[in-house]
Amino acid sequence: MPEPTHHPVSTPPSPWMRPLRQRAPGLVLTLVLALAAAWLAQQPWVARWGLSALTLAIVGGIVLGNTVYPALQTRCGMGVDYAKQRLLRLGIILFGLRITLQQMGQVGWSGVLIDVIMLTSTFGLAVWLGRWLRIDGQTAILIGAGSSICGAAAVLATEPVLQARGDKVAVAVATVMVFGTLGMFGYPLLHPWLASLGAGDAAYGVYVGSTVHEVAQVVGAGRAVSETAADHAVITKMIRVMLLAPFLLALSWAVARRGVRVGARAPVVAPITASGPTADASARSRITIPWFALGFVLVALLNSLPLLPAAPRAMLLALDNLLLAMAMGALGLSTHASAIRRAGSRPLALAALLFVWLVLGGGLVNALLGHWGR
Template structure:
């Protein structure tokens, strides 16, 4: 079995192609299954270790996967692992995002009501703006702010991975991307521990508490789990709110692509010309496949077992992608970047919580 690496020229004008070319401007070559196995097996072992630790010690599996991946960073220097790590970071990410579409239908979103939905859009916009402001205050660029704000506003690590495919390594180095992933995982774990307690202390109703948790916690599983930790009704509300945020992944990625412009040209280049807006609105295929999966789920009733299996498979594939990304990150660049890349994440998280709390109190009975 072989995997054909396509000619980068075939991706001219394609956003994911720009990311591909920025990351690997190398000649075309065929990668055999034998070359993939060492890297994939390493990711698998690390993922199983993360899941075991998460089950026994209660830490988020994504956060543990990041830490284990960083601890195994030295293995990425082995040429035998390169192809497998590259495959996991790239393709498992795409498949994981596509499978998220099994959890959502158009009816779920439309049943939310226009006032709560408008409030949710405002919350997400506030989180995104706070990420941009936090990036500027900490000396980071708008790309770091867009990544942190988008990941916080939508669905954590999976959104960060999707947005990074649009931003590209030529505009945001992988070290700062990895730190953002760490920050998002830490913030989500902190929110899961604290937000249900705050909801109880403020004596919010189940509907208000579910809205608060679903609208502000980053990770899908943690947002839903936080809702059910309060009550059954709060869990159902949190699930609808959180999956509505996931449904907005594709529009947000498209808007970010339009806002950032062409990855192949420097923002400071006065002579640059932007591509037509329809070109910049073109999305990576896995985002389109995500939308197609949502459409199918809306028309055809997906059996609960398949939907649940799809969610578990999505979480595992994203865990493998996160581990591979962490292993490929250069620790020297992580140390050099320091704490500043975390500022946009924490500022977006704080503003997201305040906006969600205000919306829950004002808009939800």
Template sequence: MGAEKIRELQHIEVQPQNKFDYKGYGIGILLTFSLAILAGLIAKLPLFSIMGIMIISILLGALWNNTLPLPTSINVSLGIQFSSKKLLRAGIILLGFRLNLFQIVDSGVSVILIDILVIAFTIMFILTLGRIFKTNKELTILVAAGTAICGAAAIVAVAPLIKSKQEQTAVAVSCIAVLGTIGALLFIFLYPYLPLTNTEYGLLVGATLHELAHVVAASVPGGELGSETAILVKLGRVLLLIPVALLISFFINRKNEKHERNLKKLPIPWFIFGFLLMSFINTLQLIPDHIINILLLLSIYFLAMGMAGLGLSIKWSDFRKVGFKPIVVAILGFVGLLCLSPILLFLYRLF
């Protein structure tokens, strides 16, 4: 009888673990959704429109996590992690509907060359700075990807490929968010004093700023022509997210696979291929525009919920742990990219 009792108790203890925690997932997802909705409302205000919904979402999440403790009776982290991982990747996939590959090809060789140069230079420069300042390797790669390609979306796309910690991802996104906002304000302030045409101004904005939201906001002074150029150049950088992420994955993980050539064990970022597939579908115009607009809106809010989830994992102590060096690397990397502007203009005028 004693043995039977023990087996019964073991069965009772194991059983609840097999149940799906609806409350944990539901409340966690609801929290990230609420923060995303609030961020969307705040982003419509004139002063905050430059920051964009995704940046505001991660800031709201960080503010919540460091001022209001999450409930301990319910495992809300399940829903928060679902948003910061699954929904974030779904948002990146749907973001592919923003790209029209023909439009980028038709823009000419100069834009494509400029985007390749920007990404190659920025990544190499920031990685070099990381070695000089002896910063964490994974964090440096995330900052490099965010600066070079497309901000937070690039960071969260590269993070699982290099197996970075969630707090490193959150810190990298925060650094890029702040720097991109400052950069956008700087461009808007300097526009009247820059000896550039509206097209050239849009080129520099699209080639140097981090987030698409930053590019859209900063390109407004350049008028319709400046805005179109800026967005086109920026979308070219977004397109290059796919090959760059794959290259990063290969170089980071090749040592781990040195003695194993089994392709099944290589980390394959399927969501990035989903992003490319959506781009092809959009390019071929297989889906009506009104549905594309709905999917893009869904993409924005999935990304915003993911950013809120990342923010809810941020603790101010994480910044103290990484120190000032990664922040200095991020700042110098952005400054270095800005210093590349004369070469970018030369290439654009040459072609």
């Protein structure tokens, strides 16, 4: 009898390999965008404008998203969404490696108080002015977060709590870029006048760190005066960054209290639901905990202890820059220019009014609490 023929049986891909293959094209695309933005941000002619890799990544993403990406979206969509959601949260957690509790002591409690006052006043003003300008609540909150805390990174961190659409996030990031860049070049021009009021380089640095949008822009505005100004500016800015976590927790609580309905896509963190007598009461008591914000705090606490060697920390910081740039690139790919045009001039007007408050109101708060001329 002839021996039976055995045909090779193809092994189906494992459960974890299938989503990896589906996400790979989009992840590679966002990775290329992030690396290109990082390289461009290091070029001297770009660095002079204080444009970070995050800002350049979203700009590049928007350009591709409105030209060649629609033809690739079917294949790359899953990976782009993964970068926009999961990689973003990991990037925010690692962002805690940029600050330590020891930095707070270098500017004193007056510097911390100035940061708290500027954050709460700027964000509260954004919400109030947003209603006056008839801007939708999510856009006003995103612009307020970016203006009051740490620019594009704060906008990105606020998006999961609100589950806002990509075009609203892109509008908020654009306003941060415009007025943050204006501040980076404008603040050094104010330094001679501030010095005549008794604000030394250290006080000027606290003023810059408590009012300028992006970290890169803070560095530029500080170094334009002196290294002392730059050091105090960066430390004050990092304290503002540390306030991001309690801000997100408070925002999540406020959203739940008002019964705001989230977007159609699935929540990225598990909701805590308290039972109530009615469906409306249950909706108002549902709080979405931004776990990545708690991770951010834990990483900052870990960074405050002499446990992490310099080399691994530097590698993690580089990874964080890459993850955040990939998330920004993914956001840009998902943003249509028509949606930004539909937003109109009102978001820009809101950001302009907040910028005026940061410059004038921030100067007054710093003068009162920063001991200028004493």
